[in-house]
Amino acid sequence: MIGVTGGANVKIKIALTKRDVVHYSARYELYEDVSEDERVARRLSIAAERGHLDLEDLRQVARWKSPRRMSLVEGNGEPDVREASRVSFTAKSERLRIGALRVLEGIEWPRASAILHFVFPEHYPILDVRAMRTVDGPLNSYTFRIWAEYTRLCRQKAAEYGVTLRQLDRALWTFDRAR
Numbered sequence: 001m002i003g004v005t006g007g008a009n010v011k012i013k014i015a016l017t018k019r020d021v022v023h024y025s026a027r028y029e030l031y032e033d034v035s036e037d038e039r040v041a042r043r044l045s046i047a048a049e050r051g052h053l054d055l056e057d058l059r060q061v062a063r064w065k066s067p068r069r070m071s072l073v074e075g076n077g078e079p080d081v082r083e084a085s086r087v088s089f090t091a092k093s094e095r096l097r098i099g100a101l102r103v104l105e106g107i108e109w110p111r112a113s114a115i116l117h118f119v120f121p122e123h124y125p126i127l128d129v130r131a132m133r134t135v136d137g138p139l140n141s142y143t144f145r146i147w148a149e150y151t152r153l154c155r156q157k158a159a160e161y162g163v164t165l166r167q168l169d170r171a172l173w174t175f176d177r178a179r
Contacts (some may be wrong), residue, residue: 044118072106
């Protein structure tokens with residue numbers, strides 16, 4: 001079991017075995033529309049090649065992650081979305097990479113992590129309340145330190161198991177959903 005200490009003495013750990021990860025990631029389709037995941041992934045891959053998101057990209061990924069509070073996302077202007085995402089996509093610092101996205105209205109830790117995941121799928125997991133329950137992490141009280149440690153832990157476990165971050169992410173989400 002790999003664990004890292006998060007803020008406020010939180011212990012984040014992935015207790016799923018490689019077999020569990022394979023099993024639960026395959027079951028993701030029982031709960032979610034995988035074609036929607038793939039549509040968002042394609043859209044954000046194009047945005048990554050372009051070097052920035054446009055407002056419709058932001059709307060699509062925000063709605064995919066959580067349809068709640070979309071009115072906040074609608075408060076963003078096209079120039080701000082392009083600039084914030086351009087800064088994020090080219091940032092060398094992890095803090096700036098996620099922080100640049102979080103300046104946009106309606107883009108908190110989970111949505112920002114989803115953007116980073118679909119733009120850089122080999123580097124970032126998606127921060128989600130279901131996944132955090134699976135790893136015994138904090139629910140809805142995220143900080144940069146918690147996100148960075150969760151990201152590092154997921155990268156480490158995905159590499160150890162020889163799975164993608166998306167497979168690991170789906171397994172963590174599905175494990176919680178199934179129980």
